[in-house]
Amino acid sequence: IISQLIDDPDVKIKLKIQSLIYPALQTLDMDLPSYRDNALLPPLTKSLTVRFWSEYFTTDRSLEKAMLFNQHTPVESAQLFKFVNWSSLLPEIFKKGHLYKSPTHGTSELFKKYPGFLDVRAAPLLADDNKLHSLPVTYVITCQYDVLRDDGIMYVTRLQKAGVRVTHQHFEDGFHGAITYHGFKIGDRIKNHYLSWLNENL
Numbered sequence: 001i002i003s004q005l006i007d008d009p010d011v012k013i014k015l016k017i018q019s020l021i022y023p024a025l026q027t028l029d030m031d032l033p034s035y036r037d038n039a040l041l042p043p044l045t046k047s048l049t050v051r052f053w054s055e056y057f058t059t060d061r062s063l064e065k066a067m068l069f070n071q072h073t074p075v076e077s078a079q080l081f082k083f084v085n086w087s088s089l090l091p092e093i094f095k096k097g098h099l100y101k102s103p104t105h106g107t108s109e110l111f112k113k114y115p116g117f118l119d120v121r122a123a124p125l126l127a128d129d130n131k132l133h134s135l136p137v138t139y140v141i142t143c144q145y146d147v148l149r150d151d152g153i154m155y156v157t158r159l160q161k162a163g164v165r166v167t168h169q170h171f172e173d174g175f176h177g178a179i180t181y182h183g184f185k186i187g188d189r190i191k192n193h194y195l196s197w198l199n200e201n202l
């Protein structure tokens with residue numbers, strides 16, 4: 001988010017790189033293939049993710065409930081769905097038998113109370129294409145067993161289309177948070193990849 005907002009002539013310091021480690025990037029569609037496939041998978045289940053997301057904006061549980069059933073988006077948000085359209089932004093291998101359904105919109109009541117949940121400052125994937133092209137060299141880690149997998153992959157697609165130099169490291173046997181748990185080889189592998197990328201690019 002900072003790298004998107006820093007596009008300000010008064011800010012003299014330019015970012016050289018940005019690294020996104022299994023990032024959470026969007027609040028619009030909580031029914032992506034990765035949410036469907038990994039909904040019950042620890043450590044980050046769908047219900048926990050939705051709870052964290054909704055608590056960025058409010059402690060009112062009605063937002064959480066609406067997000068869980070993907071009924072939180074008002075009709076005013078219809079034009080944002082192209083930014084999270086997994087039917088066009090995910091490579092075929094990640095769509096694997098899932099059918100894309102056009103969004104159904106809920107009432108505008110929640111959005112009027114908590115407009116932050118559709119604010120690009122909370123959800124970088126909702127940025128316009130013209131906000132993306134000046135972003136720095138980018139490294140993105142995604143893990144197969146992670147509800148947030150498709151957020152990261154769709155951002156990779158959008159950054160590449162915008163002409164940003166992106167290295168995408170996808171871990172077929174990875175899960176959300178793998179780096180922070182001790183004793184998993186996968187955590188060490190992710191760290192080693194990341195450190196060698198930093199050595200070459202920083």
Ligand SMILES: *[C@@H]1O[C@H](CO)[C@@H](O)[C@H](O)[C@H]1NC(C)=O
Pocket residue numbers: 081082085087088102103
């Ligand atoms: C999503 O993409 C598909 C195919 O690429 C298209 O048919 C559909 O209209 C798009 N939906 C939205 C909401 O952008």
